[in-house]
Amino acid sequence: MKKWMLLIICVFPFLGYAKGYSNNYKVVEVRADANGKAYVKFDKPLIQTPAACGSGYASHLAFDLKTPGGQGILSVVLAAQASGKRIKAQGTGTCSVYGVIESWSWGLVNN
Structure with missing residues (x-):
């Protein structure tokens, strides 16, 4: 019983942890709209576990240009x-x- 409880405690926090990841991808498109919304499209689909809400745009990450972070x-x-x-x-x-x-949560430029 204790093993099952430990397994449940270890697994459940990750069930809601679906995040897409670009691992050394090239940027193929950047779009910025007048309302401040923007996105980047990569040359490959995101890996790991991308958010289900973005399944139609598997190679994209969005950001808000109205914020300093988005800029x-x-x-x-x-x-x-x-x-x-x-x-x-x-x-x-x-x-x-x-x-x-x-x-978009975080990112960096690689060689």
Whole structure:
């Protein structure tokens, strides 16, 4: 019984932890809308467990240009695209910006 309880305690926190991940992907498209919503499209679908709400946009991560964080994300993705470098990035597990595209949590430019 104790083994089952330990298993349940260890597994349940990860059930709601669905987050997509780009592992050294190239940026193929960046879109910015007049309302401040934006997204980046990568050359491959996100790995790990992307958010179910973004299943129709498996290669995308969204961000909000009305925030300082969103403006920083735009700088990162445009710099990567212009230089031909790759990005590692992770989603939040939610689709809070577009509703159908997983939202960006963090990212970095790689060689």
